[in-house]
Amino acid sequence: MKVDFDELDKKVLELSFINKHQRxxxxxxxxxxxxxxxxxxxxxxxxLPEEIYKLQEIILNLKMFYKEAIGEDYIEEYKSLEQLMYNTKY
Known part of the structure; x- marks a missing residue:
């Protein structure tokens, strides 16, 4: 299963624009x-291929962009995911 990250980025940006205005x-x-x-x-x-880093970056950016709309803080989740990735890769 390969992910088309350009297409995924485009969809995330479209959704970001919609959600930014409609919450x-x-x-x-x-x-x-x-x-x-x-x-x-x-x-x-x-x-843990390189693609997962790009995918995680998209998820994190989307979460952080909507932190106020969602009303949750994802910093702890981000730290634990970073640690998991580091431990798995090294």
């Missing part, structure tokens, strides 16, 4: 969940 947090949360599932499937199938 549609339900749709945003659904998108984040889908991206996380994709990331987890990638991790389970391939270990």
């Amino acid at each position: 549609n947090t339900a749709e945003l949360n659904n998108t984040i969940e889908q991206l996380q599932l994709l990331r987890d499937n990638y991790f389970n199938e391939y270990g």
